[in-house]
Amino acid sequence: MTEINNTTNTQTPKQESAQPSRRVTNADANRISGLGSGLDTQRTIDQLVAVERQRLKPVQMRKLASRAELESYNLLRKGLDALKVTVDTLSGNAIWEGKIVESSDQTVVTATATSGARPGKHTLVVDQLALNHQIASQGFESADDAIGTGRFTVGVGDGAPVSAVIDDTNNTLNGLKDAINNVSQDVKATIIKTGAKVRPYQLVLTSQKTGSVGRINLDIKLQGGTAPSFQNAFEDPSDWTGVGAPVPEGATPLTGTGASTAITRVIGEYTGDEDTAFTFTAVQTGVVGGENALQLRWTDTRGNSGLVELDKFNYSPGEPIPLIDNLSLLISKGEVVVGDEFSVRVRAEKSGRFWQFSEEERKAKVFPPSQWGRQGAEAGEPVIAGNYSGADDKDFTLTVQGSGQIGSSRDLRLLWETSEGESGVLPVGRGYQTGSQLALINGLTIALKPGVLVNGATMSFSATAAQRSSKWWKPEQEREIPAEIKGVGPFVPPEGVEEEEVPGAQPEFPEELGPRISSTKVAVHGTFEGDEAKVYTFTALKDGTVGTTGDLRLKWEDEKGNTGELSIGDGYEIDRPLPFDQGLAVSFGQGRVFEGDSFNVRTRTSTIQPPQDAKIRLGATELGGGLEISSNTNELDDVIEGVKLTLASKSPKPVTITVRGDVDQAIETTRKFVDDYNALSSVAAELSKYDKEKNEAGPLLGDRDLTTIRNQLSQLLIDPVPGLPRESNMVITLGLKITDGGLIKADESTLRSKIEDNFGAVADIFRNKGESSNSGVSFVGMGEKTEPNAEGYPVDITQIATQASYTSPPLGSQVTITEENNAFAVTVDGKQSGQLRLNAGVYSIGEYARALQNAITNDAAVGDAGVRVSVEGDRLRVSSGRFGQRSGITFTALDERFEAGVGLLNGDAVPGLDVAGTIDGEQAEGIGRLLRGADDSETLAGLRVMVSLNDKQLLPDGPEATVKITKGVASRMNTYLGELLDPLAGRMKTISENLNRRIKDIDGQLNRMEERIESKRSRLVERFSKLESQMSSLKNQQSYLSGQIANLPQAGGAGLPGLG
DSSP: OOOOOOOOOOOOOOOOOOOOOOOOOOOHTTOOOOOOTSHHHHHHHHHHHHHHHHTHHHHHHHHHHHHHHHHHHHHHHHHHHHHHHHHHHHSSSHHHHOOOEESSOOOEEEEEEOOTTTTTEEHHHHHHOOOOOOEOOOOOHHHHHHBOOOEEEEEEEESSOEEEEOOTTSOHHHHHHHHHHHHSEEEEEEEEEEOOOOEEEEEEEEEEEESSSGEEEEEEEEEESSOOOOOOEEEOOOOOBBBBBBOOOOOOSSSSSSSOOOOOOEESSSSSOOOOEEEESSOEEEEEESSOOOOOEEEEEOEEEEEEEETTTOOOOOOOOOOOOEEEEEESSSSTTTOOOEHHHHEEEOOOTTTTTTTHSSSSSOOOOOOHHHHHTTOOOOOEEEEEEEEEOEEEEEEEEEEEEETSSOOOOEEEEEESSSEEEOSSSTOOOOOOOEEEEETTTEESSSSSEEEEEEEEEEEEEEOOOOOOSGGGGGGGEEEEOOOOOOOBBTSOOOGHHHHHHHHOOOOSSSSSOOOOOOOEEEEOSSSSEEEEEEEESOOOOOSSTOEEEEEEEEEEEEEEEEEEEETTOOTEEEEHHHHHHHHEOEEOOOOTOEEEEEEEEEEEOBBBOEEEEEEETTBBOOEEESSSSEEEEEETTTTEEOOOOEEEEEEEEEEOOOOOHHHHHHHHHHHHHHHHHHHHHHHHHTTTTEEETTTOOOOOOHHHHHHHHHHHSSSOOOTGGGGGEEEEEEEEEOOTSSSSEEEEHHHHHHHHHHHHHHHHSSSSSEESSSSTTEEEEOOOOOOOOOEEEEEEEEOOOOOEEEOOOOOOOOEEEOTBBBEEEEEEEEOOOOEEEEEEEEEEHHHHHHHHHHHTTOOOTTTOOOOOOEEEEEEEEEEEEEEEOOOOEEEOOSSSSOTTTTTTTSEEOOOOOOOEEETEEHHHHOETTTTOOOOOOTTTTTOOOOOOOGGGGGSSSSOOOEEEEEEEEHHHHHHHHHHHHTTOOOOOHHHHHHHHHHHHHHHHHHHHHHHHHHHHHHHHHHHHHHHHHHHHHHHHHHHHHHHHHSSSSOOOOOTTOOOO
């Protein structure tokens, strides 16, 4: 039974005192004091909410894991970016095309590398440097001497000339110098004082361009003073020097001997098809080159024949007479006797089928002629006279030393020897009187008849000593037996030996006797254009009459070895000038010239330094040789590919130019590749490891993307490069080995030796490489989408690229330019020139072409377009320097009233064409001479080749070239990393986006869960608030009831009924 307190209480529920003022939070707003219930209501709510918050932890852990993955991939991306930069460098050409060039003698030539230099060694000799033209005027007394007024026009090479106007304000030598310097950038004028006592001041002009293109051209039109002169000059020719000598005293007559004495020769390289022999027979008796008719008839064993005229009207002794099959007959002065004859044997060239003969024996050969028939029988037979006084019998042998006419040849002797060892030499050449006696020994003499002796010919005779007969019964005077000469006969050539094999066997061709001075008058014409003073020597090559004798020629030569020939024989017009060298010509009047006769022509020059091209010999050695190359300048950039040579001095010693790859740069970049690859591999390993001791896993353990990246990079590193030789197609051959941990271990010594030994092979392992089988279809480049092909892509060219051209109509030999047709414009490849103007005048077609070329080249708008003007017959051809359909050439008149030049409007204009063809059977795109694979091609996109073939080099069937494509390790890795790191569609971007999206989704989930927890807290607070309110109300009621009960009357007093 519940006890009820009767105490009556009339107070209201006590309110909570206000709390100190502070920031009200969500939790504070919902805080419940618990005063009503006596419970720790807030703690109870917090505990209930804490239990609910435990559900957040798995989601938060997922967020932390995703953020760790994202940070890991950001770290991985840094390593990939670093490796990408390195492989991009390693796969490009800059590191491998970078070359170091060294010269073994930089005082002679220096060298620097440009693009395209290839490793190798080259030797060269610098024979001469390029020099600029420098000329000097005549001397003046003072730099202020008056030179007159007018125009001084100066030009250099084919460039447009400029004119300096000289008037009363600048008509001195000094004023002319300043005027030239003001108008010309190509010529510098200076005044020098030579120190000469008379007229020491000279005007010197120096070209600012080296080489032959820098020659200074002048046109001086000054009047009223002493104009400077830069003209060269020549002296009148000297007199003919003459050949031969007077008849020696006591010379032997050449006639009346009964045998032929003229010496013969047959010359030339025999071109007949079979061996043969010629026989020459005298038709009349006479002297070669004499007054009377003299003929020789010849026949050969093939049935050919001919007649030779030898009188003075038809022949000069020693002049070649054409026969047949490139052979000619020469015959000296001397007598020919009717019926006398000689023969000549010739051998035809034999083919290689006659293997049994040596190479020398297979060559064509002309054998020396035989002696005249009567010489062998009569001429030259010695006459032995005198009384032999020797006590014993002796045998004499006479041997001919030298060959030639008796009494005429310079060095003809007889060696006599006896069986007793005695010997001597008798001169029987020039100075010997035929028939005169020469002493031998023991009272004997010898005399020779006129004739010809051959070296090595011999004659023997014997001398028997006087003796007494053994027939004692005869009278004393009958017993005396006189000395006797036995066995005298003609000279006999050596037996079994060809005459041509005997030294000196061929008779000496004698000098003609008597004074022989050429009688033609010589004159020199023209203007000497040379830069050095010279002495020219002209020499007659044969005897003959100017304008009459067939093939009569003169040879000219100077001190430098320059030479040439002039024809003044049959067909030459008397006194017609014949050009021979540097602007000079020579003419000849009526008269004769003699072989060997000569005259001189001397020249003078104003040149201080000639315009000289540089000359080198590429490949020359200490022994000489080499390919001769010339250049207008001392800087040559097209001799060694990718190397610029600068010539400093000339030297006979070879200089070696060494081109090698930049080994240190290549090694350093390769080392950086190893470091970046290892750094990336280490990061990847750290991010994906599992620590058993700590039981901790890396953020990317088991990540499939990381595994794919590592595997792909590793595979690209170790795979061989298709298309390269097996011995050099993998990085392992360079000393780069892969460890078990996936790192690269580099052998520095192996790497260096490989790069030093074969720089190009190492480069190919890393970089892209394209190689064409035809230099006319050269590889230019490839793209990332170009697929490698070790077998090669066939390139079939169907149309070569052409340049636009304009061909004029026929212009004839001369072109007249007037003020009505000298102005025009030209449009080249879409660009129009300014006004072009030619000087009025009459031009040869070549001069017209040069004037047009200069006008176009000097225009600011189209001067660098590479336009070329050439002459084709009697037409002009103007070509664009550009290839393809974008090139074009058109001429226009500037005014309807005028014409545009001559032949510049009504010719044929042909547009340029782009190259066309296929690559690997797919139609390729042509731009000028560049042919490239289609952009949408799966294998050829980005492939580019340059086609420089001409029409004649196109093949009717099959491709013109095959282009092999290889992609090295760095190149393939660069492509893969490029795709992986592509900022728009790369896998790394996708991974980052996915992780960021996941983190964002988790954040959203956490936010929603937080909202639910706060909502639950709010509901708990609300419920507990109601509870506390109700408890507080009940307590108030309790207090009230207790108070009322307490006020009820006690027992015995008034109270409620039933209570007590």
